[in-house]
Amino acid sequence: MSQSLFAEFQPIAAIATTPAAAQTLQSICQATGAILWVPESLNYLENVQFYRGSLKSHIAAIWEDCRAFIFGLATGAVVRLIAPLLGDKYQDPAVIVIDETGNFVISLCSGHQGKADELTRALAIYLGGTPILTGASAGLGLAGVDMLGVPFGWVRGNGDWKGVSAAVARGEAVEVIQEVGSILWQNHLPKQHSFQLSPFPTPHSPLAARILISARVGHFLPESDLPTVQWYPRVLWVGIGCERGTSRELIERAIRETCRDYHLSEFAIAGIATIDLKADEIGIIELCGNGNLPLRTFSREILRSIKVPTPSEIVAAEVGTPSVAEAAAICASLTPLISHSQSSTKTDIPSATNFPTTSTKTDNPSATNFPPKSSTKTDNPSAAILVPKQIFKSENEPGAVTIAIAQSEIEYTGRTGKLFLVGIGPGQLEQMTQSAKMAISRADAVIGYSLYIDLIAAIFRPGQIIESLPITQERQRAIRAIELAEWGLSVAVVSSGDCGIYGMAGLVLEELKLRQWDGKIPEVEVFPGITALQSAASRVGAPLMHDFCAISLSDLLTPWEVIEKRVEAAAQADFVTAFYNPRSRNRTKQIAIAQQIFLKYRYPNTPVAIIRSAYREDEEITLTTLDKLLEIPIDMLTTVLIGNQSTTLYEDWMITPRGYLGFGE
Template identity: 60%
Template sequence: MLLFLKNPLSLSPFTPFQPIAAIATTQTAAETLSPLCQTLGATLHLPDSLTPLHQAQIYTGSLKEYLPILWNTHKTLIFCLATGAVVRLIAPLLENKAEDPAILVIDQKGKFVISLCSGHQGGADRLTQLIATGLDAIPIITGASASLGLLALDILGFPFGWRKGEGDWTGVSAAIANGKTVQVIQEAGSTLWQNHLPEDHSFYFGFPEHNQPIAFSGRIWISATKRKFASSSDFPKVQWHPRVLWVGIGCIRGTSRQLIETAIEEVFQRYHLATEAIAGLGTIEIKGDEIGLLEYIEQKQYPFKTFSAEVLKSINVPNPSTVVDQEVGTPSVAEASALCAAKTHFSSTENPVLIVPKQIIKSDSESGAVTVAIAQSEIEYTARKGQLWLVGIGPGKLEQITPAAATAIKQADVIIGYSLYLDLIKPLNRTGQIIESFPITQEQKRAQRAIELAQWGLTVAVISSGDCGIYGMGGLVLEELQKTGWDGYHPQVEIFAGITAIQAAAARVGAPLMHDFCTISLSDLLTPWEVIEKRLEAAAQADFVTGIYNPRSQTRTGQIVKAQEIYLKYRSPHTPIAIVRSAYRQDEHITLTTLEKMLDFPIDMLTTVIIGNSSTRDYKNWLITPRGYRS
């Protein structure tokens, strides 16, 4: 038997912001931050003048002297003191928004969470929303993109692993903030970000017709091409580089790292390609131990793929070589490796294209030679470890969603679910999220799509009503993962529990579940009716309180009738029954009746039926099932 323990913070929605330091200078502030630190996995820092709290880090001297230590060792700093004081403390330490830690301020009563600095690239805006959700506080975010309902330009490509290129980022961001028309020319990378822009966005995609000139105030290039922008341009431009280029490498044994790097840069410059768009490198297996190549890979932190001669030999290339074939057993190393590396593992329809045929680069100053070829993938490399979050949203009212589940929903890159459930959680959606809806009969497609996106590197939240592991999407997603040969780690899976339908229904009518109970779904889409009927017989005979899920649909009406017949064989016709439709939602409807009369009332797929046991009683419209069977 293998015994292992899971770190509860390993897949936390707060992991991207770690390490986090929380700072308080008063006892009230310390008590406000202490429980928050447990949720975030943060360390609370207190002066020695305060009463120490559990696991707090105590510092001596002034906070002004202590703060530089935290500044250089943490990604996020959360202050619980006056905003003005925080501004004065951090002012001497600020350098630039790409390197400064995220700075947040929380008031002493925990009513407001303020994103102060590094809102976009540092993640302060997003963390502010997450913390405010957990505290039921008001998030204060003052960036222009937030007010426009747009993802900030300088983090637009981060979910997809894009890299920023050259350009006037401030100028284009200002044009967007002022509602000016900004042209977007996307030649590579995912277009998912385009699908959820607000209706009144000012982006213009592509090129206008010749007879319809448009005055643009900015331009965004999304491409593997490296463009040089003239300083005299009429309007500002920026470029994002999706990582879609895979470099195939061949080299003479002993070629240096410097020559390999020089060769790649020379080829990229020759073909006007951006090295920022490099996804990774590929070569033949026998070159997998080449020192110069390994040093280059380690320096650049690129993924490195090696292929057998047999695999490379099966690839059609434009420039095969008989000499290379005699040497290594395949007529192509660089071109074939580039094409093989560009073929991702999760897309069977992808057709990479060789955009640069093999180029042989030598140096006059050192021995060795490098062969470089470049293929472009249809799908970018994200450089992220994908995560699948299986989230139960409870009965549907926002107040009934656990703080952990709400935080996961707000943090996820993608939310997938049934349209009804997605509508229920709309207030938790944040700017830039990808929302994908599937009909109620396409659960398997939901699971497969979620797995595909998580394998790609996104964080995907799959939504279920109630608890995702009880008649929800949890089991189906895990089954589909098993079919793919999932190793248990990639993508990572985390389950966020929710209040089940039976719990919600029971809470609305009293305490009917105080003794042994069971739940049975009457839907025979996935379970044969003979099996369901057998379970109804067993539960009725054993005197279980029974929660009936999916009792009746528009086309399936006879099962609830049969269930009543079965229970009447073993229970009194006066057995209390609760019929609860849409518990805790706006259209909630509750009926208390008896077993013999239960079919006199409306029952549908949004209804949960609770059948009491032989001891359940109805007292002043509250159902009570005694904890024991005493006379």
């Protein structure tokens, strides 16, 4: 189990007071990296920490230091222990309760903000137990209203979050006015939902609540008593030009007053942009540090190539470009359209604002090509400017600052993306590793071939982005996953069998290499699965007990001449051989040629197993011989196992001796 899947919950405290509960939680601690606390009476246990005195006092002592608590106690006891410590759902840690046997995992406290619901689902998958989620949104198949923008780095504003959440829970009409930010969440809503999606207010519509997703403050909404909340996607880039030595305080005041005057929210600021000559400006550095804002700098050559509303000959004479604030703001807002070498930060971020506008299922695979090939901002970069340059000076402070604000089509997530390359095995959930199921459950987005997506649908959670592409579009899947991860999402790319054996892992890594990936961002983890030759072999006995190889007969990516040489070598070397992709609708000769090659080196009665859809509902298993191989229906869902000279059939079991009984070696 990869502890990195639980990094956002660290530090985690697990509490047990009985040997049985401690045994259950010890396994969880190994998987999650949690610290298990037990009373001194259980001093014979290893890999635990002991608390002294009352458990209530101990929990109070570590409460502020932990982001998640996992209790192996009765629910009532936990409620009494933590009740005095609870503040509000925006600050409280996630609290989980697990029964001693691990059959039930209960999300008790901070289900949304502390992500206790997510942790509960993950631990239930790990234990093979039942997750208990009592929040109304979980029953509706929706992410919580207060979690809607978390994957995209949106900032939650003020509002009646309780009232809006209650309206959603009751299934009442809730208007969603989205002016900016990703609409991916809209495309993955359940079929039955009560959201009324609109780019502008509809004052005469009967509504129970309203959600606003905008960079502007809500002054433009019609007067109403409706419960209303606001999310702020981080789409505003503040361009700054300043005299040397301008203070942070003056720059902050300039930004604050500019946002106020133009009814923009400071919560929607993505970052700061300026000329590279100002990369060491103390006031700007302090501003970015205090606000945890990225700083993007651009050369004078780049800035002077940008058409701006108010160029200045004086600025051009001084720094070599007629604009700093406006041009830098525009450059930062158009980052995906500028090469990596032209900016001090990563620039290859996907355009998720208007993608996808239709379903991401296979009916519109071309929708995955983004950023958009055409953009009004590309033709007219100055259209990105919301606030032309504003000059600020102060009699009491040295220096001067110029501010301009541009709006990006793409929000800044502020997150480090992750790629989970996951093998799902033959198809049944019980055949998947716990780590693989965990990775899929924890991911923001899951991408794969539609058949594989359907096989694992039971472990998806509300709010996840689920995308499928046809079987021939493997590279498009890899590119799409990388784009989302580079944007800041955690993305699970699923393959049947093992992802590293004729799966997606190699292709994703190849694509990353083409992009000059630094090996760190996005983070990559590989989660292995039971590959087809293993699952097929397990259905017929032990055919792989001696040296074996796997060969794909598909010549879509490999020239047939190369494949034929490998088949010849495998047959001649007496390898037990597994054929992947043995026959398709349009490719029928390859398996026949392979049979003839093997008959040159193997007896006609050499055992052969033909396994179609191993461990799936339509599984078909046939044991035959090499000379009769072509008499059995074979397709792309079939794995063919050809034995070596020692392989035998016994009572419908296929056995390849290893040599322990004195033969074969």
